[in-house]
Amino acid sequence: MTQREKIYLFDTTLRDGQQTPGIDFSVEDKIAIAKLLDAFGFDYVEGGYPGANPTDTKFFERNRLQNADFVAFGMTKRAGVSASNDPGLSALLQSNSDAVCFVAKSWDYHVDVALGISNEENLECIAASVEATVSAGKEAMVDCEHFFDGYKANPDYALACARTAFEAGARWVVLCDTNGGSQPDEVSRIVSAVIEAGIPGERLGIHAHNDTGQAVANSLAAVDAGVRQIQGTLNGIGERCGNANLVTLVPTLVLKTVWNSRFETAIDEEKLKGLTRLSHAFDELLNRSPEPQAPYVGVSSFATKAGIHASALLKDPQTYEHIPPEAVGNKRKVMVSDQGGKSNFINELQQRGIEVSKDNPRLDRLISIVKEHEAQGYAYEAADASFELLARRTLGRVPEFFRVDSFRVMVERRFDANGNLKTVSEAIVKVEIDGETTMSVAEGHGPVNALDIALRKDLGKYQAEIEDLELTDYKVRILNGGTEAITRVLIESRDQTGKRWWTVGVSDNIIDASFQALMDSVTYKLMMVRKD
Structure with missing residues (x-):
């Protein structure tokens, strides 16, 4: 040689x-x-x-x-x-x-x-x-x-x-x-x-x-x-x-x-397995989100959306992957969307430790819900955590950690004691845990921030489990025109372990869409604690 x-x-x-x-x-x-x-x-x-x-x-x-x-x-x-x-x-x-x-x-x-x-x-x-x-x-x-x-x-x-x-x-x-x-x-x-x-x-x-x-x-x-x-x-x-x-x-x-x-x-090849971790750790230090389509290390680098591609991947990954994702410390991602077939869903569920047979009627129900929701504007391919929660709920596997009875947001523009004009956002959230209702009030930098603070202000016995939860990105997209437009909100969250996840909410009210995504983020964090 x-x-x-x-x-x-x-x-x-x-x-x-x-x-x-x-x-x-x-x-x-x-x-x-x-x-x-x-x-x-x-x-x-x-x-x-x-x-x-x-x-x-x-x-x-x-x-x-x-x-x-x-x-x-x-x-x-x-x-x-x-x-x-x-x-x-x-x-x-x-x-x-x-x-x-x-x-x-x-x-x-x-x-x-x-x-x-x-x-x-x-x-x-x-x-x-x-x-x-x-x-x-x-x-x-x-x-x-x-x-x-x-x-x-x-x-x-x-x-x-x-x-x-x-x-x-x-x-x-x-x-x-x-x-x-x-x-x-x-x-x-x-x-x-x-x-x-x-x-x-x-x-x-x-x-x-x-x-x-x-x-x-x-x-x-x-x-x-x-x-x-x-x-x-x-x-x-x-x-x-x-x-x-x-x-x-x-x-x-x-x-x-x-x-x-x-x-x-x-x-060498052994050191190369730490490449994705190195790339993402550097982005973390720069306080920016990793580029999803970056070669080798992006979260989309080994993502497949089309149903026929996913079916082939399940048979042999080489059909649509130029290298094994594990070689660079990345992982395969078969995305779920209204374009995907059963293979996409089964593979995605398996990646998340959820085993379900192809002939399970609940799987058909899940596929139907995803396609119906995406027609309304949801985007589960971009919201991995919301998809997992939806899947586990459809399959009957998510505990109800808390229930939000109601929330209210007030935005007021006024002069403060020094005569300066300012806009104040205040949120009130009523949460029920184990039959006991608590009400939390918080001010924030805008209505969504106020809601986030109020929601996570007092979750009773779960409070310690969400202390390291941090929201790192917030994206809004208007799906149709007019003042009655449907709005999609995507929220990225992370915790001290370095794990990141996305959640989604859709509504004709931007605050409601944001709150859906916020609740999913908190619920997903609580669920991860129990998985670990």
Whole structure:
């Protein structure tokens, strides 16, 4: 068997990923993310630019990685100043890092416009920075910024920049598609030209941006052409359209025969089973919902809706799955809707630990109810928890934890004691538990929030079981026009275990639809406690 070559995985989530609009990592955020990356098995973790800002400086002072090489990022030295007298370079060399990755201009247009120096001065800056890093005992890397655009404009100079970094002792010369506009065939052709010019593939990396949606494709094209390091970010975050998504690239390299027959990575099939958990944990830290259709790790990645597909899946999952979902820590999801047949329902019920025979009349009743409800506007394919509750109730398997006798919501706009105009929402909910009625009153930020607080204010003996329940998303859709429109409300909830679930409500009254979804969320949480 031919010896497989290693592909080195370089994560720049903490540096390039921080350029994402709306993302601003604290020191504690960076430490938490670095631990996730280190535990998963990436070869390099780039932490940021020590000396350039207080957050990165403190992070480099505090961070310790157990497995990955820790990388500091920064500019090459300034023209006209020696390496020993450049404060920016000194900060990089003195940082608590194993390696330094320099960004260097490789497009002569940028050298002139952005740096305002000569082409020869730029080459001298690259060489001196790399040599100083090697002398300091650190691994040196050079990100050749705008390399592909630079090569297309002036191939001789772009190659001169890459060759200068290599000859000065850089372990990695990274070819960057900084503007993200290159095509896979261009990347392949240019990487081949670099190798032909004398820089071996085992010293080359690829750093692709996703402005044409091809960062992953461009990275794989570069690997196929000879590079042996891939740079990217978790979930593809990054400025503009993001960076190459390592969460997509890693399983492709590990699981697809066209790649794993030729290459190996530090992340093997056993580690890969934690991929979905890693991706979702990162989204959780960013306080955002995971992308449902993300390749490999999305909740819809292995979801099937059509009845004939579900029937085939039950016979052999390979009929509609390119890999087993368990290989990346995900799971199969056969969705229930008015398009689904019995196979969908049976499979979905089995996934939830509900066994029912195909000839059970209650199954026919459940299918009939789902189709009737979806005709009214319910969407059970998007509301997994509400579907399970409906199924268990139809099959006679859900206890009545509590009963809401009534609720009332009041919204009042008035001047407060200071003369400021404000809108106040107040809700009253009457709940019966074991024959005893309690009434809870609460104010909230809007009527739905007030209802949520009032409903969960006093659930008697169940109160402790819902303390960690948190509502994380709220979606409203108007299903038809006019002031009498039917409204569908979807609510996402989670608890401290990390589990997430969706519930749905439909009504011609948005408050009523919201309350249906709220009640389902609380009931589902109580039911999960008993299942555990």
